Every structure is written in structure tokens, then in C-alpha cells.
Amino acid sequence: MKQHWRQVLIRTETTLRSTIEVIDRAALQIALVVDEQERLVGVVTDGDIRRALIRGLSLETAVGEVMNKRPKVASLRDSKAQLIAMMEGHHLYQLPVIDDQGRVARLESLQALYKQPSFPNPVFLMAGGFGKRLRPYTDECPKPLLEIGGKPILETIIENFVKSGFRRFYIAVHYRAEQIKDYFGDGGRWGVKIDYIDEVEPMGTAGAIGLLPDYLPDVPVIVMNGDILTQIDFARLLAYHNEQQAIATLCVRQYEYQIPYGVVNLDQQRVIGIEEKPLQSCLASAGIYVLDHSLIKVIAEQKQLDMPTLLNQQVSRGEQVAMFPIYDYWLDIGREADFLRAQGEFTKYF
Known part of the structure; x- marks a missing residue:
């Protein structure tokens, strides 16, 4: 996803209304909640927001109250095969990859991992x-x-x-x-x-x-x-x-x-x-x-x-x-x- 994933970085105080706009604009079906150092503190999907609204929460609710605070993550050491196995095993379409300090390094998508690229590079x-x-x-x-x-x-x-x-x-x-x-x-x-x-x-x-x-x-x-x-x-x-x-x-x-x-x-x-x-x-x-x-x-x-x-x-x-x-x-x-x-x-x- 190159740097496209940076569009879905939000803070815990971001409202559900703004989070919906972020998810919709990036079309990644997920937002990554981070702190000041871009350390991952949670994730939120469109499904999480939908369930929150059904429970009666307003669109002005902070995303920190709704997010998944213990998301599945991968490390920079995980290979492509390991990423696919993790995502398939937990039925995930996106998976944050974090560094040793817990900072977001990138966001992997199962669709992109499955896709067979073709490179002109010798x-x-x-x-x-x-x-x-x-x-x-x-x-x-x-x-x-x-x-x-x-x-x-x-x-x-x-x-x-x-x-x-x-x-x-x-x-x-x-x-x-x-x-x-x-x-x-x-x-x-x-x-x-x-x-x-x-x-x-x-x-x-x-x-x-x-x-x-x-x-x-x-x-x-x-x-x-x-x-x-x-x-x-x-x-x-x-x-x-x-x-x-x-x-x-x-x-x-x-x-x-x-x-x-x-x-x-x-x-x-x-x-x-x-x-x-x-x-x-x-x-x-x-x-x-x-x-x-x-x-x-x-x-x-x-x-x-x-x-x-x-x-x-x-x-x-x-x-x-x-x-x-x-x-x-x-x-x-x-x-x-x-x-x-x-x-x-x-x-x-x-």
C-alpha cells in the first residue's frame, strides 16, 4: 500500500463522524488509532462503528471508546507467507505491521498479498x-x-x-x-x-x-x-x-x-x-x-x-x-x- 495507509492514522479523540470520513476516503475499511509517536493503540473498522451506532452511541463519540484495543498485528520480521497465514487464520482483510517500538510501519491487505505482481526490474x-x-x-x-x-x-x-x-x-x-x-x-x-x-x-x-x-x-x-x-x-x-x-x-x-x-x-x-x-x-x-x-x-x-x-x-x-x-x-x-x-x-x- 506504499504510504496510502498513512491516510487512516487517527487519534483516540477523533469522533466517529470523522473516522467514518477517513475510512470512506481511504477505502481501506479500517482506521489505525495511534498516539503522538505513531504507536498503535487500537484499530477501528466500519463494522465497529456500525455496531456502536446500533448500541445508541452518537457520531460525536470519541473513537477511543469504540476501537479494538488489542488488535492482531504483525512485526517487520514476518514474511509474506506468515502474514497470509495470520490473516487467513483470523479472517482478517487488513493487518497492521509494527516495529519494535510499537509504531505503525505499514498496513498489509490480504488482497495485495495474494496479487501476483510483475516487475520490469532486471x-x-x-x-x-x-x-x-x-x-x-x-x-x-x-x-x-x-x-x-x-x-x-x-x-x-x-x-x-x-x-x-x-x-x-x-x-x-x-x-x-x-x-x-x-x-x-x-x-x-x-x-x-x-x-x-x-x-x-x-x-x-x-x-x-x-x-x-x-x-x-x-x-x-x-x-x-x-x-x-x-x-x-x-x-x-x-x-x-x-x-x-x-x-x-x-x-x-x-x-x-x-x-x-x-x-x-x-x-x-x-x-x-x-x-x-x-x-x-x-x-x-x-x-x-x-x-x-x-x-x-x-x-x-x-x-x-x-x-x-x-x-x-x-x-x-x-x-x-x-x-x-x-x-x-x-x-x-x-x-x-x-x-x-x-x-x-x-x-x-x-
Whole structure:
């Protein structure tokens, strides 16, 4: 619903008369009651108002007396499938999504979730790496063709994009390129169009993007590593990028790690505390990006380029680089432990 839902934000003191006008004007059949910080305190539907009037309440009654003070809500971490299951299970047509502070982030509609969109945006999949950390599995097979759940990793990635409404793919290949080309062909088996970008020599994690053809539509490009399993909502990611009006959007994942030693805290040379094996966390790049079309030319001019360098260049030029946190399932198949873990988790998430 993009920002359309903001039209139905009201306060507890709003009258039923005004609430009816808000609901009618937005045509969403619901209004969201929020406080000064836009934290959700309740919802009211046209049915709630109708029942209030039948009970004899006047149109000047404050909506706070009528609203549902314990509505069903979703979090930003809930996937599209989880949203649909929640709405179907509780017979809801709209569902507010709130952040960790209880503020309204958006309003989902069951009709919109069911609707199958179609996007003109190209998807660029990076599948040219050697997969050295996964040897001997990759001695004779490129990593994107390693099977998890009975099919290649890259096939699962493409199928997820297809389900989200993307039809145009470019795959960057280098190591054992012919095996990838032979398996996926022109994409006809999946009802999509696939072209290949041949890296004669490795060009860095972003360089091959500069080899994309000049005739691409002037829309953002989604870029993703070809060894990631995820349930991210690509349509939501693209909508977020467009709303931010950013030159690029970087997907990030919360990463936690434990220091295996006691950490000493100092004030100059004086010990002020020792913390035993503390747990640290940071935001790590998830290997998924949305790039403005103009960056294709920027990359082409530099030949060999890594993605962090590209994004740092844009930041230094004053361009906006947005951050999109991933709360859905995500796993980078970079090591043998990840590969084995994915085998056990595949049926649960895919």
C-alpha cells in the first residue's frame, strides 16, 4: 500500500463522524488509532462503528471508546507467507505491521498479498566464484549448482524471484561457466529470460555489473550473490528502495559472535572491569543489493570493482545509500558447515 495507509492514522479523540470520513476516503475499511509517536493503540473498522451506532452511541463519540484495543498485528520480521497465514487464520482483510517500538510501519491487505505482481526490474545474479572454501564439493561443480533440497542453490534463488514477479535475469559466470549455462539455458523452463555475462577474468564483486547491456530499462537492478538461500520479500525490498529514493540499498543481517576470552576494559592504564567471553553484534552485508540504473555506467568505467568500494564511493559523494534489514530466513552457503546446515533446514523454509 506504499504510504496510502498513512491516510487512516487517527487519534483516540477523533469522533466517529470523522473516522467514518477517513475510512470512506481511504477505502481501506479500517482506521489505525495511534498516539503522538505513531504507536498503535487500537484499530477501528466500519463494522465497529456500525455496531456502536446500533448500541445508541452518537457520531460525536470519541473513537477511543469504540476501537479494538488489542488488535492482531504483525512485526517487520514476518514474511509474506506468515502474514497470509495470520490473516487467513483470523479472517482478517487488513493487518497492521509494527516495529519494535510499537509504531505503525505499514498496513498489509490480504488482497495485495495474494496479487501476483510483475516487475520490469532486471535481476543480476553473481555466480562466477570458485567456491574455494567448499572444496572438494566444488572441484567439479560450480557452487551455485551444488544441490540443496534436491535442486541447485541457484535454481531455488531463481524460483523465489519468479514467485515474486521478476522475469528478467542476468547471470555472471566464470568458473565452470558452461555447466551453469547448460543447466539453465535461456530460462524457458521457468518462464523467464536468462542471459549470461561472461567474466573472462574475475572483475571483483561488482565489476561484472558494468557489462550489462545498454538497452536495459531505466529502473533499479536487484543484485544478489548466487550462493544465498533466503525467504526475503523481494517486492518489499524494491518498494523500500523506491520509497527511500536512494542510489543504492544494501541488505543487512544482524550478526552475533562471542569473543572466547575475557575482555579487559581500561581507563588509560587502570583496569576498570573484565567481561568474560562477551557476546558482540554488528550489522553484516547480506549479499543482496538494489542499485540505481545510473550505477551501471559508473561501474563500467572502473572495470574491476568490489561492492563495498562502490558503495563507499557513493557515500563519499553525498549520495544516499539505504539499509534494509533482513529478518527472514537467510543463509550464505560459504563453508561446509553452512552447506550441511542448509541440507537439514531446506524443507522447513522451502
